[in-house]
Amino acid sequence: MHFLAISLRKDWARLARDPSQFAIALGIPLVLAVLMSLVFGRAPAVPQGRLLVADEDNSIASTRFLDGFRSDALRKMIVIEKVTRDAGRARIDRGDASAFLLIRKGLQQAFLMNQPYRLELYTNPEQSILPQIIQQTLSIAVDAASYFRSGGQPLIEVENVALGEAKPARSFSAVFLPSSLFMGLLFLASGTAGDIWKERTAGTLRRMASSPISMTAYLMARIAFVILLYLVVGSAGLFAAQRMAGLPVANLPGAALWIAFSGTMFYLLFLWTSVQATTQRAANVLTNLIIFPLAMLGGCFFPFEWMPRWMVSIGELTPNGWALTQFKAILDGAVHIAPLARSAALMTAFGAVAFVLILRRVRAFAV
Amino acid sequence: MIEVDHLRKSYGELTAVNDVSFTAHPGEIFGLLGPNGAGKTTTIGCISGLLTPTAGNVRIMGHDVVREGVAARRALGVVPQEISLYEELSALENLNYWGGTQGMRNPLLRERIQEVLTLTGLADRAREPVKQFSGGMRRRLNFACGIVHQPKVLLLDEPTVGVDPQSRVRLLDLVRAQAEAGACVLYTTHYMEEAENLCHRLAIVDHGKIIAAGTLTELRSLLAEHDLLRLSGVFPAGAAKAALASLHHIEILQSDENLLILSLPEASRRLPAIFAALTAAGAEVRGTNLTQPSLESLFIKLTGKELRE
Numbered sequence: 001m002h003f004l005a006i007s008l009r010k011d012w013a014r015l016a017r018d019p020s021q022f023a024i025a026l027g028i029p030l031v032l033a034v035l036m037s038l039v040f041g042r043a044p045a046v047p048q049g050r051l052l053v054a055d056e057d058n059s060i061a062s063t064r065f066l067d068g069f070r071s072d073a074l075r076k077m078i079v080i081e082k083v084t085r086d087a088g089r090a091r092i093d094r095g096d097a098s099a100f101l102l103i104r105k106g107l108q109q110a111f112l113m114n115q116p117y118r119l120e121l122y123t124n125p126e127q128s129i130l131p132q133i134i135q136q137t138l139s140i141a142v143d144a145a146s147y148f149r150s151g152g153q154p155l156i157e158v159e160n161v162a163l164g165e166a167k168p169a170r171s172f173s174a175v176f177l178p179s180s181l182f183m184g185l186l187f188l189a190s191g192t193a194g195d196i197w198k199e200r201t202a203g204t205l206r207r208m209a210s211s212p213i214s215m216t217a218y219l220m221a222r223i224a225f226v227i228l229l230y231l232v233v234g235s236a237g238l239f240a241a242q243r244m245a246g247l248p249v250a251n252l253p254g255a256a257l258w259i260a261f262s263g264t265m266f267y268l269l270f271l272w273t274s275v276q277a278t279t280q281r282a283a284n285v286l287t288n289l290i291i292f293p294l295a296m297l298g299g300c301f302f303p304f305e306w307m308p309r310w311m312v313s314i315g316e317l318t319p320n321g322w323a324l325t326q327f328k329a330i331l332d333g334a335v336h337i338a339p340l341a342r343s344a345a346l347m348t349a350f351g352a353v354a355f356v357l358i359l360r361r362v363r364a365f366a367v
Numbered sequence: 368m369i370e371v372d373h374l375r376k377s378y379g380e381l382t383a384v385n386d387v388s389f390t391a392h393p394g395e396i397f398g399l400l401g402p403n404g405a406g407k408t409t410t411i412g413c414i415s416g417l418l419t420p421t422a423g424n425v426r427i428m429g430h431d432v433v434r435e436g437v438a439a440r441r442a443l444g445v446v447p448q449e450i451s452l453y454e455e456l457s458a459l460e461n462l463n464y465w466g467g468t469q470g471m472r473n474p475l476l477r478e479r480i481q482e483v484l485t486l487t488g489l490a491d492r493a494r495e496p497v498k499q500f501s502g503g504m505r506r507r508l509n510f511a512c513g514i515v516h517q518p519k520v521l522l523l524d525e526p527t528v529g530v531d532p533q534s535r536v537r538l539l540d541l542v543r544a545q546a547e548a549g550a551c552v553l554y555t556t557h558y559m560e561e562a563e564n565l566c567h568r569l570a571i572v573d574h575g576k577i578i579a580a581g582t583l584t585e586l587r588s589l590l591a592e593h594d595l596l597r598l599s600g601v602f603p604a605g606a607a608k609a610a611l612a613s614l615h616h617i618e619i620l621q622s623d624e625n626l627l628i629l630s631l632p633e634a635s636r637r638l639p640a641i642f643a644a645l646t647a648a649g650a651e652v653r654g655t656n657l658t659q660p661s662l663e664s665l666f667i668k669l670t671g672k673e674l675r676e
Contacts (some may be wrong), residue, residue: 004468012455017455017496156472203451207512210415210447254413367417 003213015229021191025185026233046170049098049130051078054085059108065119065145068137070328078134094120096309098130099123099137111145111156113186122161126305135160175303177241178331181234183322184298185263188233190287192226193270197280200366209366216359223355226267228258234259255330262323265347268354269319275358275365299324323347368392368551369414369520374423376409376575383409385575387425391553391568393519396546398566399555400662402619406575407441407555408448411524414553427520428477442471446552448525450505451512452499457643458489458508461497462515469516476515483511486541510538512599514545521545527651539565559662571666578669587660593618594634595664598627599654602645610648614640630668 004191015022022114051069055062059092078098083091085102090126102120107173120136123131135158199205208218235256241247247255270287277283297314300323304312313322326343329335368396369391373489377386384406399407416432416439430439435460452461462480470569471479472646484490487507497505510526523542527535542565546552556562562569562585571582579586611617611629614637622629631637634657645652658664 002470003468006464010453010460010464013460014453014455077436202454203449204453205445206417206447206449207445208452208468209417210440210445212437212470214437215467242629267596348428363417367412 001262003217004221004224007218008225011222011225021195022188024187024191026188028183030176030184030186035064037119049078050077050096051080051134052083052088052097052100053101053103054083054090055103056085056105057103057107058176059110061111061123061145062103065103065107065138065141067133068141075315076138078130084359089122090125092316094309094313094336095126097124099125099134101134101336108157117156119156119158120161128271149239151236164202175305177244177247178324178328179300179303181237181241181264182298182320183260184237185230185234185259186291186295186300186320188230189226189263189266190270190291192229193267194280194283194287196271196274196362196365197283201280205366208364214360215366219355219362220352221269225262227264230263230267231256231260236265251331251333254335255327257325258323258330262320262327263333264350265319265323265354268351268358272354272358275361294318294320297321319347319350368426368427369397369409369429369553370424371414372409372424373428374413375421376406376418377421380550383575384413384420387570387572387575387577387578388393389570390578391551394549395567396542396548396552396554396565398562399553399572400557400562400566400569401555401572402557402668404661405557406500406574407557407572408524409523410572411445411553411555411574415443415522415550416440429478441542441664442519444516444521445523446488446510446513446526448528450509450524451623452497452508456495457494457512458500460494461508463513463514466515467511469518471516474635479515479517483515486544486547487511488537497546497643502529503531504517506534507538510541514541517548517550519550520550521550525556526554527556527558540614549584559666562660569662571662571669573670583662586662586665590630590660590665590668591632592660593619593630593664593668594633594660595640595643595658597655597658598629598641598645598652598655599625600650600652601625602627602650603648606648607650609639610644611669612652614644617641619634620636628667630664 053066055066056311066080068074081097083100088100091097100122102122104120106117107117107119109115119138119142123135138158145156147158151217196205199208209215229348236251238247238252238255238259242252270290273286273290274283277286279293295339296313298318299307299312299315300320304321304325307315316325322343326335326340329340368391368445371387371389374387376385381655385408387410389397399410401407409418413420414432416436419433419457427439428442430442432439453464456464459480462483463476465474466480466589481490484493487510488506489511492504494552497508500508506526506529510523512524514521521542526542527538530538539561542552542554546567554562554566566583568582569586570577572578580587581653602622604624607627608619609624611619611627616631618630619627622632629641638655638657642652
């Protein structure tokens, strides 16, 4: 405990005296977040979506139903893509569009013969605005068709099939800030892990290795420091995000803890790569080779909400994508204990393996 | 006490330390003298537990450095060749931290820090960040961090490299003081004068092996009071050697077309005869350097090369 106390004091003092690395690590994502928030503001993001249409009727009537989406206002917002029924269902199940409209054969005949007919609209629960716009546009078209029919009875209906619970609309800042927080966390983790090269170059790691303190104790003390650091930085970032994006306050302590936990796992990943390298430059290159693809794919550079579904599927498998998904769930208050515990357990296991590998290497690395 | 027994350290094909054995006692300064790359730092690395020996044993105060690493390192103070300090921190913070890693606590640590700061002449700069220190001050602090916990065994790996003369004198005095206080000091250097002035016993190391060991007197006796004569100029191959062979008690240590190194008794008295013989053989002497028996001449005698090569 005595060593832990003096080690924490030493690391805080070093950080306070030379905060440049820390500032650079946080500066880039922070500037990006602030600039983008200023540009796009707190209003909900301008929606752009895709309506998949399986037109099995392929008639004049079915074409007229889609005319509403070809108005100037909607054309910019919603792209219509013709698909087959199976492809449409598969894609909407994957969340690869805002909605899927199935026009079964018989629409024109039903219209002409005054027979009941049902359009099937499948909406993406991960989007809120666009499916609503599509649904309303379609309802207007149906109402108009009913108006022209004898008696004006609404024999044509839209059956809306929501493939899950609709989520509330999120502002640009609310979408982007969690991603930028995790981007900052990735850079910070790489910066704090890279400090081991500074220690090696300064010779302090070598001196430590010839002291009675075990390398396990040394690494544990470093981990304790980064946990505290990420907790402080995460809390500050969340506070700023709350002010900018109105994130729910009640969820912030949990989110801060998750940031500290995830950041520590990223730290262990980057520490492991750092001690594998034979030079500091090689370590930097290796870390950058990992950090940029992770940030790009894992929803840190571009939020998952802006990425194609197939890319999201890949991104969610990355460690940061995985952690970010849980982080957003914590922020939204929609966290489920079982997946969270599973994620935490897997990340802890990953961290433990990384810790053992680092420990096996660090004494030789110190020399 | 340091006991090194048949120590060997290899890196693949390269053997950096080859069957090195010696014992250093409390109150003694034991020197490892050798050129750069001789294996001194590797030997220190094995003793301090940084490197695992390929073969052999090292014991510090009776504790094996591999099997009882923590116990062995508790008795150890290390002053590495490179400055090993946190530059962002002050001298006081560095001493506090490194003293703490050795298990020292206040108020004893505080007292000891004041003591070593005074000893090293850094008391009035104790609160300044190390990055503002001069090279000599950093060296002194590097030393202070190695002795703050009053180690029973002190390893000093070329602690005076790049140090100004004033700081060097101060550092050497501090090393002597440690030994006088009862510490067992292992001191590596490639400066012969330092080794001659400081060490009670010495081992001369080359290519990872101890080539001679003993007290200064014992080592000098190996030279049999022979002087070292270094001649530079133009020496026709074979002819110069043949000319010198006619003179008695001259040992040629090194010979090429531009340099001759000879070991001989009473060299100053015999210079005219040597010059005459060489001139007769067609040689031209342009420079002469005569050295009385020293560690350097011993090193040249034993290895055929100069210590600083």
